[in-house]
Amino acid sequence: MNERPGNQLFDAYFTARDMREVFCDQGRVQAMLDFEAALARAEARVGLIPQTAVAPIEAACQAGHYNFAALGEAIATAGNSAIPLVKALGKQIAANDAEAERYVHLGATSQDVMDSGLVLQMRRALELIDSDLAQLGQNLATQAQRYVATPLAGRTWLQHATPVTLGMKIAGWLGAVTRSRQRLLELKPRLLVLQFGGASGTLAALGEQAMPIAQALAEELHLTLPDQPWHTQRDRLVEFGSVLGLIAGSLGKLGRDISLLMQTEAAEVFEPSAPGKGGSSTMPHKRNPVGAAVLIGAATRVPGLLSTLFSAMPQEHERSLGLWHAEWETLPEICCLVSGSLKQALLVTQGLEVDADRMARNLDLTQGLVLAEAVSIVLAQRVGRDTAHHLLEQCCKRAVAEHRHLRAVLGDEPQVTAELSAAELDHLLDPAHYLGQARTWVERAVAEHSALTA
Numbered sequence: 421m422n423e424r425p426g427n428q429l430f431d432a433y434f435t436a437r438d439m440r441e442v443f444c445d446q447g448r449v450q451a452m453l454d455f456e457a458a459l460a461r462a463e464a465r466v467g468l469i470p471q472t473a474v475a476p477i478e479a480a481c482q483a484g485h486y487n488f489a490a491l492g493e494a495i496a497t498a499g500n501s502a503i504p505l506v507k508a509l510g511k512q513i514a515a516n517d518a519e520a521e522r523y524v525h526l527g528a529t530s531q532d533v534m535d536s537g538l539v540l541q542m543r544r545a546l547e548l549i550d551s552d553l554a555q556l557g558q559n560l561a562t563q564a565q566r567y568v569a570t571p572l573a574g575r576t577w578l579q580h581a582t583p584v585t586l587g588m589k590i591a592g593w594l595g596a597v598t599r600s601r602q603r604l605l606e607l608k609p610r611l612l613v614l615q616f617g618g619a620s621g622t623l624a625a626l627g628e629q630a631m632p633i634a635q636a637l638a639e640e641l642h643l644t645l646p647d648q649p650w651h652t653q654r655d656r657l658v659e660f661g662s663v664l665g666l667i668a669g670s671l672g673k674l675g676r677d678i679s680l681l682m683q684t685e686a687a688e689v690f691e692p693s694a695p696g697k698g699g700s701s702t703m704p705h706k707r708n709p710v711g712a713a714v715l716i717g718a719a720t721r722v723p724g725l726l727s728t729l730f731s732a733m734p735q736e737h738e739r740s741l742g743l744w745h746a747e748w749e750t751l752p753e754i755c756c757l758v759s760g761s762l763k764q765a766l767l768v769t770q771g772l773e774v775d776a777d778r779m780a781r782n783l784d785l786t787q788g789l790v791l792a793e794a795v796s797i798v799l800a801q802r803v804g805r806d807t808a809h810h811l812l813e814q815c816c817k818r819a820v821a822e823h824r825h826l827r828a829v830l831g832d833e834p835q836v837t838a839e840l841s842a843a844e845l846d847h848l849l850d851p852a853h854y855l856g857q858a859r860t861w862v863e864r865a866v867a868e869h870s871a872l873t874a
Contacts (some may be wrong), residue, residue: 434717434760435760436760439759439760449501455532455533455537459527459528459640463526463633468526480513485512486512506530527623527626536641542657545755546604546612548759554601557594557597558869559769560769564587566587571585582854583854586776594866600670602872603666610656610659614644614646621651671761671765674715675712676715679713692773711767722758789816795848798840799812799839803839815836
């Protein structure tokens with residue numbers, strides 16, 4: 421096994437396997453070698469190096485040829501991963517074709533190799549994240565439509581407010597997912613660009629052939645050639661990290677809501693059950709929100725990592741000391757945390773378990789008080805706003821003091837029954853009749869998701 425030992429106990433919980441493969445040692449090294457192979461092809465295309473040198477260079481650009489542990493030790497002395505890798509690459513080529521070795525890495529600098537390799541990794545990461553976001557959006561669209569008319573207590577400041585629907589709540593999660601997909605689509609042209617500037621960003625070593633080679637290299641890697649090298653202009657990477665931070669936060673919101681709805685006192689919505697999932701080492705009855713914990717955990721960890729990316733932006737001159745180095749593990753870790761959060765969100769939303777009866781019972785915990793606003797608004801149109809508000813306030817206090825349902829108290833109040841019939845009161849105190857535009861919000865969120873997916 422070529423991978424160096426590391427802390428992998430929590431990887432299956434917090435990180436998606438396919439994302440970890442992108443950013444493991446194998447993935448990092450292969451991405452840099454892909455740059456070197458593409459550089460050789462580009463330079464041969466414009467005639468800078470002989471075509472015969474390409475095949476030996478390409479043959480050596482396979483990560484499996486290299487000892488990652490030895491590279492890691494060499495990095496501690498070299499100061500970056502490209503220097504020892506290029507040396508090892510040269511030796512690998514020379515063992516089979518000494519002439520071809522003369523042309524490896526020609527005109528490039530270490531940061532070109534590492535940053536362009538990172539862009540190749542981020543392209544794959546972006547594909548994985550967008551694919552999971554699209555599937556998550558579909559899960560949420562399906563669930564929002566399924567529960568479009570299922571009432572539950574709206575909660576403001578953690579207290580019962582007026583009724584909403586579960587579909588409306590899910591539509592809120594869906595809207596955030598859709599906006600994140602839109603952001604990724606918008607930043608893609610800015611992110612997926614070549615890094616190629618040579619020693620100080622001028623490509624002076626390549627003379628008049630610099631721009632043709634740069635264009636050919638970008639084409640070989642299927643990247644865009646930017647207006648100029650960006651060795652110490654890190655806004656592209658930080659923008660990507662920022663969008664990932666927004667995704668983590670939005671998924672954290674979803675996880676927080678699910679965990680609160682799973683609380684024993686609420687018991688309205690649950691993560692899907694599975695053998696051994698969410699148990700306790702001592703309490704056999706426990707059903708813990710283990711998926712939501714990952715969503716909340718990632719939303720807690722990513723902002724700190726993102727602050728590192730922002731802190732590393734004011735990089736010195738044409739090559740940074742330390743600030744560039746601070747990025748190397750930070751952005752990959754953000755990608756891995758978001759990937760793990762997405763995988764858990766997919767599992768949670770696909771198999772969401774809902775107790776609509778419990779929602780109805782919880783809605784009635786305050787014995788009609790959550791619908792006092794509905795009665796007050798209608799009554800205000802007949803007796804005036806201040807009078808109606810004061811009257812309902814007194815009726816609510818009486819209902820609480822006497823442990824009676826608001827409907828019964830209102831039915832005993834002459835000032836109310838003089839204006840509202842028994843049928844009107846029954847209608848006004850039915851949560852299903854006070855859901856406002858909940859269905860519209862679901863329809864709009866689903867339509868926006870569908871438009872992006874089409």
